[in-house]
Amino acid sequence: AQSVAQPEDQVNVAEGNPLTVKCTYSVSGNPYLFWYVQYPNRGLQFLLKYITGDNLVKGSYGFEAEFNKSQTSFHLKKPSALVSDSALYFCAVRDRRRNFNKFYFGSGTKLNVKP
Amino acid sequence: NAGVTQTPKFQVLKTGQSMTLQCAQDMNHEYMSWYRQDPGMGLRLIHYSVGAGITDQGEVPNGYNVSRSTTEDFPLRLLSAAPSQTSVYFCASGRATDTQYFGPGTRLTVL
Numbered sequence: 167a168q169s170v171a172q173p174e175d176q177v178n179v180a181e182g183n184p185l186t187v188k189c190t191y192s193v194s195g196n197p198y199l200f201w202y203v204q205y206p207n208r209g210l211q212f213l214l215k216y217i218t219g220d221n222l223v224k225g226s227y228g229f230e231a232e233f234n235k236s237q238t239s240f241h242l243k244k245p246s247a248l249v250s251d252s253a254l255y256f257c258a259v260r261d262r263r264r265n266f267n268k269f270y271f272g273s274g275t276k277l278n279v280k281p
Numbered sequence: 282n283a284g285v286t287q288t289p290k291f292q293v294l295k296t297g298q299s300m301t302l303q304c305a306q307d308m309n310h311e312y313m314s315w316y317r318q319d320p321g322m323g324l325r326l327i328h329y330s331v332g333a334g335i336t337d338q339g340e341v342p343n344g345y346n347v348s349r350s351t352t353e354d355f356p357l358r359l360l361s362a363a364p365s366q367t368s369v370y371f372c373a374s375g376r377a378t379d380t381q382y383f384g385p386g387t388r389l390t391v392l
Contacts, residue, residue: 175321200380209285209371209383210324217378256323267312267331268339269381273323 169193170259172272179247180280187242187275189257198260199240201231203253204274210256216240227251247279283307285384287372293390294362302357302387304372310382312375313355314339315347317368318386324371330355331377362391 171190179185191197198217202210214225221233231242240257257272288303306313314329316339326339330349344366346358355374359366369388373381 172323198378202383207386209385210373212380212382215380258324267329267337268326269314270326271316271324273321 169261169270170257170272172255172257172275174275175273176276176278178278178280181249182246185244185247185251185277185279187255187257187277189240189242189272191238191240191257191259193259193261193270195261196235199231199233200258200260200269201225201229201240201242202256202258204256205253213242213255247277249279249281252277252279285372285374285382287370287384287387289387290385291388293392294359295392296363298362300359300362302359302370302372302389304355304357304384305353306355306372306374306382307353308374308382309352310374310376311352312377312381313349314373314381315345315355315357316371316373317341317366318371319368327357327370359389364391367391 200215201213204210214223216223216233224230229244254274254276256274258269285306311332315327316324318324325341327345328347330336333349336347367390369386371386372384375381
């Protein structure tokens with residue numbers, strides 16, 4: 167069973183508009199949740215994480231994400247998109263109960279920000 | 282502080298050849314891992330290690346071996362390369378309860 171789902175292969179948004187990249191997870195308990203960004207021909211860069219505490223997490227480059235336990239979601243958001251935000255975004259989860267040492271990644275969402 | 286380094290950046294192999302992808306980190310992280318990235322499939326965990334001398338399998342371990350003799354190094358060995366192993370390989374390291382830091386990747390083509 168897939169632990170992390172990113173339902174959109176691609177998200178298109180105009181510069182200056184808000185953006186949302188969706189992520190849902192299917193592990194029980196209280197997982198650790200992460201967002202990473204990948205620019206072309208580069209490795210993944212850490213954006214933000216949720217471990218515990220406040221459901222709204224703020225990260226790098228003005229991104230934030232909201233942990234919603236009832237909907238098992240961890241959507242990535244930004245109030246005003248920039249063209250330079252165009253990249254591939256990955257959601258990831260660590261399952262505290264099953265095997266904490268394994269990270270499970272979603273399939274990725276390509277974000278296109280048009281000028 | 283170089284972070285996570287990987288060599289080589291690019292490699293072309295013929296079917297049946299063997300090779301080792303190198304990964305090193307200078308952050309004294311106990312946790313290290315190898316992923317492969319294929320289009321539309323995200324990153325899939327191959328093997329991981331929680332410390333020197335300790336390794337375990339991930340989601341797609343077949344055809345790959347690892348060892349961890351030091352904290353810094355975590356090489357990935359392809360025993361007999363197959364075209365299905367054509368992919369981009371990423372090494373990552375981190376602390377036990379924290380995020381991972383990724384290397385720049387190795388693009389491998391198996392003919």
